[in-house]
Amino acid sequence: MxxxxxxxxxxxxxxxxxxxxxxxxxxxxxxxxxxxxxxxxxxxxxxxxxxxxxxxxxxxxxxxxxxxxxxxxxxxxxxxxAPNVVVVPANSPIKNMADLIDAARKADGSLTLAVSSNGTVSHLTGELLETTTGVTFNHIPYKGAAPAIVDVVGGRIDFMLSSIPTALGQIRAGGLRPIAVSADKRSPTLPDVPTIAEQGYPGFNxxxxxxxxxxxxxxxxxxxxxxxxxxxxxxxxxxxxxxxxxxxxxxxxxxxxxxxxxxxxxxxxxxxxxxxxxxxx
Amino acid sequence: MYYVDNVVLGLSTALSLGNLLYCFLGVFLGTAIGVLPGLGPVATIAMLLPITYGLDPTTALIMLAGIYYGAQYGGSTTAILINLPGESSAVVATLDGHQMARNGRAGVALATAAIGSFVAGTIATGVIVLFAPILAGFAIQFGAAEYFALMVLGLIASVVLATGSLFHALAMILIGILLGFVGIDVNSGLARYSFGSMQLSDGIDFVVIAMGVFGLGEIMANIHEQSKQITTQKVTSLWPTREDYRRMWKPILRGTGIGSVLGVLPGGGALLSAFAAYSIEKRVSPNRAEFGHGAIEGIAAPESANNAGAQTSFIPMLTLGIPSNAVMAMMVGALIIQGIQPGPSVITENPTLFWGLIASMWIGNLMLVVLNLPLVGMWAKLATIPYYFLFPAILMFCCVGVFSLENNNFGIFLMAGFGLFGYALKRLGAEPAPLLLAFILGPMLEEYFRRALLISRGDLSVFVTSPISATLLAVAAILIVIVLLPGVTQKREVVFKED
The missing domain is CATH 3.40.190.150 (Bordetella uptake gene, domain 1)
Structure with missing residues (x-):
C-alpha cells in the first residue's frame, strides 16, 4: 500500500x-x-x-x-x-489447489489457515474460498502478515493467503511453496503459479x-x-x-x-x- | 576465509565516503530523536523515506538503520535525566538510571549507558556476522506456545523486578494488562473498552501512556512538591570511577548476551531483553540491595541488552525477510522501492548490502560513542535547568511526539488523562514501570495463548509438549516459588521500609 x-x-x-x-x-x-x-x-x-x-x-x-x-x-x-498468493510450508504434501481442498476435507475443519488480520481482503478471500469449495478451514488470526508468515514457514500453520511482496522473499528462497494466485490472471512476479480459477474454480477472482x-x-x-x-x-x-x-x-x-x-x-x-x-x- | 572476505567487503563498503556520511547523518538524527521525548524512529523514518529514493540502496539502508539504533541509544538519555523514557526499551533506564541522576551521578549513568551500548553493539555485530543464519532458525522455532511461555516468564519476572510493595506491583501489572486490552480483539474482531470511539478501536499507543504517566505525571508531581529543579542535588560526578568500571563490566556482558538472543525474536524482543537483563542482574548482583536506589548495574545491564537487541533484530529482516517491528517494516518498504526483495537471498544476491550494513552498524556504534561521550557533561547540565524552562519544553515535545503518531489531537487528550493518572500513582508511591511492561506483554500473552489453543483445537498440553515452552514455564514456576518463600518476602519488606 x-x-x-x-x-x-x-x-x-x-x-x-x-x-x-x-x-x-x-x-x-x-x-x-x-x-x-x-x-x-x-x-x-x-x-x-x-x-x-x-x-x-x-x-x-x-x-x-x-x-x-x-x-x-x-x-x-x-x-x-495486486492478487494474494496461496502459500504452504516448503515440506508440505500440498502441491496444488486440489491437494489443498482434499486435505481440508479430510481434516474436517481443522486445516489451519493463517489470517494476517481480520477484516482484510486476505481474510475474506479465505471465506470466499470456503463458500466456493464447500470446505471449512480453522482460521488463525494474526496481527499483521509478518508473524503469520513465520508460523507458515515454521510449519505450524498449513497455509496462508498472503500478499505477494510479503511472501516473495521466502518463496524465492524455498521456505514457502506458492500453489495459486487469487486473481483472474497470473501475477507478472510469479508467472509459473497458476490462478485458483485455472485449477478448477472458474470465475474465482x-x-x-x-x-x-x-x-x-x-x-x-x-x-x-x-x-x-x-x-x-x-x-x-x-x-x-x-x-x-x-x-x-x-x-x-x-x-x-x-x-x-x-x-x-x-x-x-x-x-x-x-x-x-x-x-x- | 569466508568471514574474513565478507568482513573486508563490508568494511570497504561502509568506509566509502558517502556511506560514512549517511551513517553519521543517521546516527546523529537517531540520537536527536531519541533524546526528544515522544519523537520516535517510526515517524522519523516515515518522513525521511522519500529522501532515500535517490540514494543507493545500501546507503539508504545504512542511514535508516543508523536512525533506528541511534534512537535506542538516545532514548535512555531522557529516561535517566528527567525520568521520561523516549522509547519502550528505555523504560527500565528510569528505574536505577534516574535514581543515579537524583544522587548527582547523572554523568556516570549516561557514560555507563554509552559505554555499555558500545560494547553491546560491537559484540552483537560480531554475533550477526557469525550466527545470523542459526539465530534466524531459532526465531522460526518460536510458535504461539513458546511465545506464551516467554511472556509468562516476562510478567512474573516483572513482579520480582518491582521495587516497593508487592501489592503495588501486582496492581500496576493488572492495570497495565487492562489498558492493553483496549481496542479490537484479534480473534473475534470485536472492539473492547473502546466506548464506541473509532480512535480507541485501535488501542492506546505505548508512547501516549509513557509520555502521560512518566512525562506529565512527573511534571505535576514536581510542581506539587514545589521543587525548583528536577534533580534534587547538583551534578557531583561526571565520569565513572575505577570502582564503577569494576562493577559494570560483568552486567554489560550479561546484558549483551541476553539482548543478542531475545532481540532476534519478532515483537517486543528489545523491550523484553532490557527487562530480563535488569531482573537477572537484580538476582545475581552482589549489590542487589542498591537496586532501585541508583545501582550502576541497574543501568549497565539493560542498556547493553537493548542496544544488542536493536542490532540483532535486523537478523529476521535480513535473513528471513520478516520485519520484527514497525521500523523494520518501513525498512523493508524502502528496500522494495529500491527493487530489493528482503529475504534469505539477500546475503547471496546483495552481499555488499548485507555485509556493508553490518559493518556500518559497528562504525555507527563507534560514532555514537564518540558523539555522545563528550556530550555527557552537557546533557548532565540539562538536568539542572530551572523547571520553568524545562517543564514547558518537555510538555511541548510530548505533545509534538504524540501528535506525530497518528496526526490527530485525540492522543494528546488521552495523554493528558494519563498525566493525571501518573500523578496519582506518584502520590500513592506506586512505581509505574511494571504497568508499561504489562501493557505491552499482556495483550501478547492473550494473543499467543488463544492462538496456541486455536491451532491445537483447545488442547492445553501444547504448552508442555514443546521443549522450549516447557522449559520457560518451569523457570517461571521456580521464580514464583522463590518470591513466595518467606525469606524473600521479608527481604522485599526490608527494601520497602528503606524507601
Whole structure:
C-alpha cells in the first residue's frame, strides 16, 4: 500500500508540477483516513489512496462507518491491483489447489489457515474460498502478515493467503511453496503459479485494487486534471515495473469503469461477509 | 576465509565516503530523536523515506538503520535525566538510571549507558556476522506456545523486578494488562473498552501512556512538591570511577548476551531483553540491595541488552525477510522501492548490502560513542535547568511526539488523562514501570495463548509438549516459588521500609 502510494505520488508530483505529501493516517482498517478525506475541503488538495477494504469490505463489516463509499467520494482513477498468493510450508504434501481442498476435507475443519488480520481482503478471500469449495478451514488470526508468515514457514500453520511482496522473499528462497494466485490472471512476479480459477474454480477472482479518490463536491475540472496526471503516471513503464516488483500490475480504466468496479465489489464482498457472518463491532 | 572476505567487503563498503556520511547523518538524527521525548524512529523514518529514493540502496539502508539504533541509544538519555523514557526499551533506564541522576551521578549513568551500548553493539555485530543464519532458525522455532511461555516468564519476572510493595506491583501489572486490552480483539474482531470511539478501536499507543504517566505525571508531581529543579542535588560526578568500571563490566556482558538472543525474536524482543537483563542482574548482583536506589548495574545491564537487541533484530529482516517491528517494516518498504526483495537471498544476491550494513552498524556504534561521550557533561547540565524552562519544553515535545503518531489531537487528550493518572500513582508511591511492561506483554500473552489453543483445537498440553515452552514455564514456576518463600518476602519488606 505504502509503496504503491509513494511510487505513484512521486510521478504525479512531476506531472502536476507541485509536490504531493503522503500523509499516513492509520487506524480502524483505513476508515480514519477515508473519513478524514471525506470531510476535507473539496478543493482537490486532499485526496485519498483508497483500496478494496475502504470501499467494498468496511461497509459490510462495520455497522457504523463515518463515510459512505459511494456518496462521500468522487473516483479519480484506478491505479493498480495486486492478487494474494496461496502459500504452504516448503515440506508440505500440498502441491496444488486440489491437494489443498482434499486435505481440508479430510481434516474436517481443522486445516489451519493463517489470517494476517481480520477484516482484510486476505481474510475474506479465505471465506470466499470456503463458500466456493464447500470446505471449512480453522482460521488463525494474526496481527499483521509478518508473524503469520513465520508460523507458515515454521510449519505450524498449513497455509496462508498472503500478499505477494510479503511472501516473495521466502518463496524465492524455498521456505514457502506458492500453489495459486487469487486473481483472474497470473501475477507478472510469479508467472509459473497458476490462478485458483485455472485449477478448477472458474470465475474465482479476489485481489486488492488501489485507486485515488477526491471528496464529493470537488469541481469537475480539478478531477479531470488529477485523473489526467494519475493516468499518465501509471502509463509510465518505469512505474509499471515498480508495481510489478510489488506483485501487482497497473490497471488502466476509465472513471466509469472504476465506478462500476466499486459497485460490483461492494456487492460481491458484501455477499461474502453476509454468508460468512463476519463482523467487526 | 569466508568471514574474513565478507568482513573486508563490508568494511570497504561502509568506509566509502558517502556511506560514512549517511551513517553519521543517521546516527546523529537517531540520537536527536531519541533524546526528544515522544519523537520516535517510526515517524522519523516515515518522513525521511522519500529522501532515500535517490540514494543507493545500501546507503539508504545504512542511514535508516543508523536512525533506528541511534534512537535506542538516545532514548535512555531522557529516561535517566528527567525520568521520561523516549522509547519502550528505555523504560527500565528510569528505574536505577534516574535514581543515579537524583544522587548527582547523572554523568556516570549516561557514560555507563554509552559505554555499555558500545560494547553491546560491537559484540552483537560480531554475533550477526557469525550466527545470523542459526539465530534466524531459532526465531522460526518460536510458535504461539513458546511465545506464551516467554511472556509468562516476562510478567512474573516483572513482579520480582518491582521495587516497593508487592501489592503495588501486582496492581500496576493488572492495570497495565487492562489498558492493553483496549481496542479490537484479534480473534473475534470485536472492539473492547473502546466506548464506541473509532480512535480507541485501535488501542492506546505505548508512547501516549509513557509520555502521560512518566512525562506529565512527573511534571505535576514536581510542581506539587514545589521543587525548583528536577534533580534534587547538583551534578557531583561526571565520569565513572575505577570502582564503577569494576562493577559494570560483568552486567554489560550479561546484558549483551541476553539482548543478542531475545532481540532476534519478532515483537517486543528489545523491550523484553532490557527487562530480563535488569531482573537477572537484580538476582545475581552482589549489590542487589542498591537496586532501585541508583545501582550502576541497574543501568549497565539493560542498556547493553537493548542496544544488542536493536542490532540483532535486523537478523529476521535480513535473513528471513520478516520485519520484527514497525521500523523494520518501513525498512523493508524502502528496500522494495529500491527493487530489493528482503529475504534469505539477500546475503547471496546483495552481499555488499548485507555485509556493508553490518559493518556500518559497528562504525555507527563507534560514532555514537564518540558523539555522545563528550556530550555527557552537557546533557548532565540539562538536568539542572530551572523547571520553568524545562517543564514547558518537555510538555511541548510530548505533545509534538504524540501528535506525530497518528496526526490527530485525540492522543494528546488521552495523554493528558494519563498525566493525571501518573500523578496519582506518584502520590500513592506506586512505581509505574511494571504497568508499561504489562501493557505491552499482556495483550501478547492473550494473543499467543488463544492462538496456541486455536491451532491445537483447545488442547492445553501444547504448552508442555514443546521443549522450549516447557522449559520457560518451569523457570517461571521456580521464580514464583522463590518470591513466595518467606525469606524473600521479608527481604522485599526490608527494601520497602528503606524507601
Amino acid at each position: 505504502d509503496v504503491v502510494t509513494r511510487v505513484v505520488a512521486e510521478r504525479m508530483s512531476e506531472e502536476l508540477g507541485q509536490p504531493i505529501v503522503v500523509e499516513n493516517k492509520p487506524g480502524a482498517a483505513g476508515s480514519i483516513a477515508a473519513e478524514y478525506v471525506a470531510q476535507s475541503e473539496p478543493d482537490g488538495y486532499v485526496i485519498l489512496m483508497g483500496q478494496t477494504s475502504h470501499f467494498a469490505i468496511n461497509p459490510g463489516l462495520y455497522s457504523t462507518l463515518p463515510y459512505d463509499p459511494i456518496e462521500s467520494f468522487i473516483p479519480i482513477s484506478l491505479l493498480a491491483d 479476489a485481489g486488492t485494487w488501489y485507486g485515488l479518490f477526491a471528496p464529493a463536491g470537488t469541481d469537475a475540472a480539478i478531477i479531470d486534471t488529477l485523473t489526467d496526471a494519475a493516468q499518465k503516471a501509471i502509463a509510465d513503464p518505469e512505474i509499471r515495473a515498480k508495481l510489478q516488483d510489488e506483485g501487482g500490475d497497473t490497471l488502466i480504466a476509465t472513471r466509469d469503469e472504476f465506478r462500476a468496479k466499486i459497485k460490483a465489489d461492494l456487492e460481491k464482498w458484501g455477499e461474502v461477509i453476509r454468508i460468512s457472518g463476519a463482523t467487526v463491532n
